[in-house]
Amino acid sequence: MSHTALQIIARGPRADAEAAAEAIDRDILLEGATYSILEEDEDRGLWRIDAFPTSDEEAEALQARLAEHPGVTVKVEVLADADWLAMSLSGLPPVRAGRFFVYGAHDQGRVPSNAVNLKIDAGAAFGTGHHGTTVGCLVAFDELLKRERFERVLDVGCGTGVLAIAAARTGSRVALGTDIDKPSVRIANENAKLNRADARFVYASGLNDQRVRGEGPYDLVFANILAPPLVALSQDIKEALRLGGVAILSGLLRTQERRVTAAYLSRGFHLERRIHRDAWSALVLRRMG
Incomplete structure (x- = not known):
C-alpha cells in the first residue's frame, strides 16, 4: 500500500x-x-x-x-x-547570514553584489539555508572567517551541501561533504556545479571512510545533524581535526546543548560560542587537546 x-x-x-x-x-x-x-x-x-x-x-x-x-x-x-516541498519553499524569502546570501531560483533577481551568493533550491535534501540550524552554522562560519582561514573543511551530514559550498566559495582548498543518504549526495554535487564551487560530496557512513580520512586532518568540521549522533561522533570528529581546529555543530535544540557540549569538553574541546535561532542552537568548539 x-x-x-x-x-x-x-x-x-x-x-x-x-x-x-x-x-x-x-x-x-x-x-x-x-x-x-x-x-x-x-x-x-x-x-x-x-x-x-x-x-x-x-x-x-x-x-x-x-x-x-x-x-x-x-x-x-x-x-x-503535488511537490509540496518545492511549493512551500518557493515562497520563502532569501536568507542573509553574515556575508552569505542563500536564495532560490525565484529570487534570482534579488541577489546582492556584496555577498557570497549561494543558490540552493528546494529538493529532497535538508539544508536550503532557511532552517535555524543552517543559519546558525553560516553565521558562526562568517564570524570565524573574519580572523582566520580554513584550508581543509569537512561537512558531516551535508544535505544540500550548502555549508561545504560556502567553504569552497570563501577560499577553502579542500571542501568535502559526506552523507548517508545517496539522493542528498547527488543533490549536493549538483549544487556545487550550480554554484561553481570546488566542493566534493561522497556517500559515506561515519568519518572512518578512506576518502574522508585521506583528506584530513581538517581545519574545520561542520556537523549539522542531530544531538545523539553529535555525541556519538565526538571522538571521531576530534580525530578528524588538527590540533586547534574548529567544530561547528548544530541540529540540536537549546535544551540539548548541555549534553552535546559535555561530550566535546570531555574530549579536550573548548566552547567558544553559542548561536541561537528559534529553538535551535549552533556550537563553536575548538580542539585544544
Whole structure:
C-alpha cells in the first residue's frame, strides 16, 4: 500500500514543544524523520512542530511520541498530490547570514553584489539555508572567517551541501561533504556545479571512510545533524581535526546543548560560542587537546 502524504502539526507552549521534539530525537525509529520547530505566536507563547512522515510506520511513531505530551495539541492533515516541498519553499524569502546570501531560483533577481551568493533550491535534501540550524552554522562560519582561514573543511551530514559550498566559495582548498543518504549526495554535487564551487560530496557512513580520512586532518568540521549522533561522533570528529581546529555543530535544540557540549569538553574541546535561532542552537568548539 502506498503512503499517503501527511503533515503532522503540533502546537503548545515552548517547554512542551521542546520536550516533544526531544522525544522525537530520542526515538531510534525516527532518526531520519523530517520535522521543524519554531515560535508561531510570540504574544501567546505558542510554538509549533511540523512533521512530514515518509511512511505509515513513521507517521504512527511521530503521533505516538507527540501524544505523550498533553501540553501540545496534534492535528494531522493530508497533503495534496503535488511537490509540496518545492511549493512551500518557493515562497520563502532569501536568507542573509553574515556575508552569505542563500536564495532560490525565484529570487534570482534579488541577489546582492556584496555577498557570497549561494543558490540552493528546494529538493529532497535538508539544508536550503532557511532552517535555524543552517543559519546558525553560516553565521558562526562568517564570524570565524573574519580572523582566520580554513584550508581543509569537512561537512558531516551535508544535505544540500550548502555549508561545504560556502567553504569552497570563501577560499577553502579542500571542501568535502559526506552523507548517508545517496539522493542528498547527488543533490549536493549538483549544487556545487550550480554554484561553481570546488566542493566534493561522497556517500559515506561515519568519518572512518578512506576518502574522508585521506583528506584530513581538517581545519574545520561542520556537523549539522542531530544531538545523539553529535555525541556519538565526538571522538571521531576530534580525530578528524588538527590540533586547534574548529567544530561547528548544530541540529540540536537549546535544551540539548548541555549534553552535546559535555561530550566535546570531555574530549579536550573548548566552547567558544553559542548561536541561537528559534529553538535551535549552533556550537563553536575548538580542539585544544
